[in-house]
Amino acid sequence: xxxxxxxxxxxxxxxxxxRALAGLDLDVARGEIVGLLGPNGSGKMTFIRTLAGLIRxxxxxxxxxxxxxxxxxxxxxVGYMTQAAALYGExxxxxxxxxxxxxxxxxxAGPRIADALATVDLADRRTSPVNTLSGGMRxxxxxxxxxxxxxxxxxxxxxxxxxxxxxRREFWNHFRxxxxxxxxxxxxxxxxxxxxRCDRLGLIRDGAIVAEGSAARLVERAGxxxxxxxxxxxxxxxx
Amino acid sequence: MSxxxxxxxxxxxxxxxRRDHRSLGLLVAAPILIMSLIGALWGSVxxxxxxxxxxxxxxxxxxxxxxxxxSRAAGLSVRSAGLDxxxxxxxxxxxxxxxxxxxxxRVIVEGSDPTRTSGTLTALTRALAAALGPATPAPPVExxxxxxxxxxxxxxxxxxxxxxxxxxxxxxxxVSFLRERTSGTLERLLASPLTRxxxxxxxxxxxxxxxxxxxxxxxxFTIAVLGVSYRGGIGAIFVVAAGVATIxxxxxxxxxxxxxxxxxxxxxxxxxxxxxxxxxxxLVPVDRLPDLLRPLAGAMPLTYAIEALRAVMxxxxxxxDGLVLRDLAIMAAFGVAALVGAALSIRxxxx
Numbered sequence: 001x002x003x004x005x006x007x008x009x010x011x012x013x014x015x016x017x018x019r020a021l022a023g024l025d026l027d028v029a030r031g032e033i034v035g036l037l038g039p040n041g042s043g044k045m046t047f048i049r050t051l052a053g054l055i056r057x058x059x060x061x062x063x064x065x066x067x068x069x070x071x072x073x074x075x076x077x078v079g080y081m082t083q084a085a086a087l088y089g090e091x092x093x094x095x096x097x098x099x100x101x102x103x104x105x106x107x108x109a110g111p112r113i114a115d116a117l118a119t120v121d122l123a124d125r126r127t128s129p130v131n132t133l134s135g136g137m138r139x140x141x142x143x144x145x146x147x148x149x150x151x152x153x154x155x156x157x158x159x160x161x162x163x164x165x166x167x168r169r170e171f172w173n174h175f176r177x178x179x180x181x182x183x184x185x186x187x188x189x190x191x192x193x194x195x196x197r198c199d200r201l202g203l204i205r206d207g208a209i210v211a212e213g214s215a216a217r218l219v220e221r222a223g224x225x226x227x228x229x230x231x232x233x234x235x236x237x238x239x
Numbered sequence: 240m241s242x243x244x245x246x247x248x249x250x251x252x253x254x255x256x257r258r259d260h261r262s263l264g265l266l267v268a269a270p271i272l273i274m275s276l277i278g279a280l281w282g283s284v285x286x287x288x289x290x291x292x293x294x295x296x297x298x299x300x301x302x303x304x305x306x307x308x309x310s311r312a313a314g315l316s317v318r319s320a321g322l323d324x325x326x327x328x329x330x331x332x333x334x335x336x337x338x339x340x341x342x343x344x345r346v347i348v349e350g351s352d353p354t355r356t357s358g359t360l361t362a363l364t365r366a367l368a369a370a371l372g373p374a375t376p377a378p379p380v381e382x383x384x385x386x387x388x389x390x391x392x393x394x395x396x397x398x399x400x401x402x403x404x405x406x407x408x409x410x411x412x413x414v415s416f417l418r419e420r421t422s423g424t425l426e427r428l429l430a431s432p433l434t435r436x437x438x439x440x441x442x443x444x445x446x447x448x449x450x451x452x453x454x455x456x457x458x459x460f461t462i463a464v465l466g467v468s469y470r471g472g473i474g475a476i477f478v479v480a481a482g483v484a485t486i487x488x489x490x491x492x493x494x495x496x497x498x499x500x501x502x503x504x505x506x507x508x509x510x511x512x513x514x515x516x517x518x519x520x521x522l523v524p525v526d527r528l529p530d531l532l533r534p535l536a537g538a539m540p541l542t543y544a545i546e547a548l549r550a551v552m553x554x555x556x557x558x559x560d561g562l563v564l565r566d567l568a569i570m571a572a573f574g575v576a577a578l579v580g581a582a583l584s585i586r587x588x589x590x
Binding site (some may be wrong): 080 | 422423430432433434
């Protein structure tokens with residue numbers, strides 16, 4: 001049996017006096033889509049940044065595809081979509097994608113860029129400077145940039161902020177087909193509609209996972225009518 | 240106009256400023272620092288004595304008499320040496336003028352700095368007139384570098400090329416790299432296989448192109464439009480100017496790690512750029528700096544850049560000259576240190 005795509009055990013991280021991660025445990029199997037749900041400041045973003053190799057935990061162990069996060073990143077196995085669309089505004093959509101493709105060692109980037117742009121439905125804005133795009137379009141370019149090198153693990157920090165419902169559905173259809181092809185996806189979100197599309201959810205609070213399971217299981221466990229109330233009940237119960 | 244709204248804007252600015260401790264500190268520290276430097280540089284009225292070497296046979300009666308007479312003159316320090324040794328001490332800056340006593344006396348001055356040359360000549364001709372008597376015509380003056388027609392701009396130009404080249408590239412590199420940080424793209428770069436060393440090397444390579452272009456513009460404008468005369472090979476001038484710009488890029492990258500926004504990056508100007516303008520030999524020769532400040536000049540990359548560029552432009556030294564090579568090596572060391580520092584200062588962690 002292959003090792004899990006993501007394996008975190010007792011991960012802690014403190015910033016000054018703030019304990020951002022307090023012994024977080026999480027396993028994500030290969031090809032699984034897991035959603036991280038939690039209020040602002042609960043540690044979602046810190047955990048994702050840890051997986052992206054940007055933060056070194058103080059204690060505990062964390063592995064991505066059986067190696068350290070920074071190793072996995074250096075091997076080009078990780079795609080990371082930051083919450084704010086981190087792109088070069090003066091460059092065109094295609095120039096941005098070409099740059100990120102080169103960084104990730106993508107050879108023959110042309111067809112991959114065309115694919116990625118088709119996926120996010122921006123083929124017609126290929127030559128537009130990113131500065132001239134709307135916030136939602138920038139998010140789509142940012143996602144395309146994270147997909148270019150076909151990473152095995154995709155880390156998405158609130159990927160659909162500012163994206164309209166139709167486009168959001170398209171995004172999720174695409175995430176599904178990626179997962180079916182074996183890509184592991186970890187999504188942070190506080191949009192419930194989005195959370196309900198994940199295979200499994202981890203409810204994170206004060207730097208630890210306080211409840212875990214499919215959306216249906218969490219609703220059932222909380223005895224709630226929907227995911228949003230279940231989220232509130234479980235978060236309250238964990239205090 | 241509503242007084243309340245104006246007061247609200249003013250009050251908001253005051254509150255923001257109060258929380259920006261760095262800006263507040265700079266507001267107090269920068270003027271004190273800069274004015275102290277100016278005070279130390281030009282405040283002390285202690286004219287350095289003119290160092291004269293008398294070349295010729297010091298044993299002959301006229302030489303001995305002249306030496307004795309000049310030694311008594313105020314503001315002159317006199318010694319004798321052979322002609323070759325005397326000219327060598329002009330070259331290395333340990334003498335200001337040589338009086339040659341073979342046949343009719345003549346004077347050789349260094350000449351690369353018109354201000355210093357005219358000071359030297361004024362003091363020396365006065366003392367010579369007193370020593371030789373009013374009947375003797377003033378001895379002819381030869382210039383090792385430059386000449387009587389050398390303008391102040393001729394001697395300032397190398398320093399200005401180095402200084403402004405440094406200034407512009409420093410600012411450009413610091414602010415561009417900072418934008419990488421503030422726009423969030425740095426986060427994305429660090430979460431890719433790109434290493435910190437590769438990032439810094441890429442920045443350096445990308446900016447070097449523009450640094451070279453800027454060096455060409457500065458040199459061509461100075462020579463063709465301002466009509467500054469130069470002696471050395473234009474290729475050598477270009478190499479030194481390009482080196483200056485490259486160090487500036489490296490330092491800009493380093494400094495941008497310690498700034499959170501553009502305002503804080505600009506605040507490094509009074510700390511990094513202005514003191515170098517005062518101490519690196521641009522305005523006051525390094526050997527005339529007060530003892531307290533001279534070690535500071537030694538710790539500044541521009542000091543070596545200006546010395547090398549002056550050697551190449553005014554004195555016509557080739558790139559292979561020992562002094563120029565030494566300066567270029569020190570500049571390279573500054574550049575490498577700044578680049579390593581910059582790579583180390585790009586933290587993956589944002590606390």
